[in-house]
Amino acid sequence: MNADPGNAGLRLRALLAARGLEWPAEIEHAALSPSTNDRLKQRARARAAEWTVVLADAQTAGRGRQGRRWSSPPGNLYLSVLLRPAPPGARWSVLPLAAGLAVAEALAAEGVESSLKWPNDVMVGGRKVGGILAEATSGADGLESVVLGVGVNVAVRPPDLPPEVAPTVTCLAEELGRAVDRVEIASAVLTRLTVWYHALAREGPQVVQAAWRARAVPWWGRAVEAQSGGRRVRGIARDLDEGGALILELEDGSRTVLHSGEVREVRPAGD
Ligand code: BTN
Numbered sequence: 001m002n003a004d005p006g007n008a009g010l011r012l013r014a015l016l017a018a019r020g021l022e023w024p025a026e027i028e029h030a031a032l033s034p035s036t037n038d039r040l041k042q043r044a045r046a047r048a049a050e051w052t053v054v055l056a057d058a059q060t061a062g063r064g065r066q067g068r069r070w071s072s073p074p075g076n077l078y079l080s081v082l083l084r085p086a087p088p089g090a091r092w093s094v095l096p097l098a099a100g101l102a103v104a105e106a107l108a109a110e111g112v113e114s115s116l117k118w119p120n121d122v123m124v125g126g127r128k129v130g131g132i133l134a135e136a137t138s139g140a141d142g143l144e145s146v147v148l149g150v151g152v153n154v155a156v157r158p159p160d161l162p163p164e165v166a167p168t169v170t171c172l173a174e175e176l177g178r179a180v181d182r183v184e185i186a187s188a189v190l191t192r193l194t195v196w197y198h199a200l201a202r203e204g205p206q207v208v209q210a211a212w213r214a215r216a217v218p219w220w221g222r223a224v225e226a227q228s229g230g231r232r233v234r235g236i237a238r239d240l241d242e243g244g245a246l247i248l249e250l251e252d253g254s255r256t257v258l259h260s261g262e263v264r265e266v267r268p269a270g271d
Helices: 005-018 036-045 090-110 172-176 182-203 205-215
Strands: 027-033 053-059 077-083 115-117 121-124 127-139 142-152 223-228 231-240 246-249 255-258 262-265
Touching: 005 027, 005 053, 005 182, 027 036, 036 053, 036 077, 036 127, 036 142, 053 182, 077 182, 090 115, 090 121, 090 127, 090 142, 090 172, 090 182, 090 205, 115 205, 142 182, 182 205, 205 231, 223 246, 231 255
Parallel strands: 027 053
Antiparallel strands: 053 077, 077 142, 115 121, 121 127, 127 142, 223 231, 223 262, 231 246, 246 255
């Protein structure tokens, strides 16, 4: 439980140590932050070390992908972690997928089986339980830093979220029928993220892609509709490319690659 929320940063460090991980950078904890991603981007500009973490009990200006608001009342997990991938290179574009994978694995360890919906929504029974907001900064030499923001619905029940999102989301407490420690979830996510990060550095993006595919919602070969960069595309979900982009096969048999956007399955009429 979050019996001592003021000490969530210290607790997180202790839980990581108990998993055998001496966390190599600062873990900043705030009771209330506008957005942990914004705070960490500010820290990154001031040369914060790789693996610096910002954890908040609540956010006043939480952000989701596609410029959406991320409702952030107390009880859920709001965490951002700074990476400085080196050497720069294409392999790092799958980092957001690795983060989604880390969340799915952390939830599995807690007893919740989830699936990943491209690009990186974490879903349970068709409802969203978590999401990743990855924000990269590049310089003259290429990629300089990536802030991975992780939001997981832990304790806030859907009716207590804004009505426009309530029907499409779930939370861990609801799925498990018991309270869940969000700091414990944070430590599991960070632990799995370090594993994928090192695997990615060592073995390349294929290792993340394969694991991500294995946890993906079962859309391969099915009709989907994507809203991407102001256009709407319908096609058959075929695969991920090397960089983690989604490959769709269009009606005329050609293929298109989506780098961002929102995708939903199109069920045949009568289904
Ligand atoms: C999404 O699915 O749209 C991504 C949601 C990401 C939310 C997290 S909460 C911690 C971090 N800080 C933010 O402002 N956003 C991310």
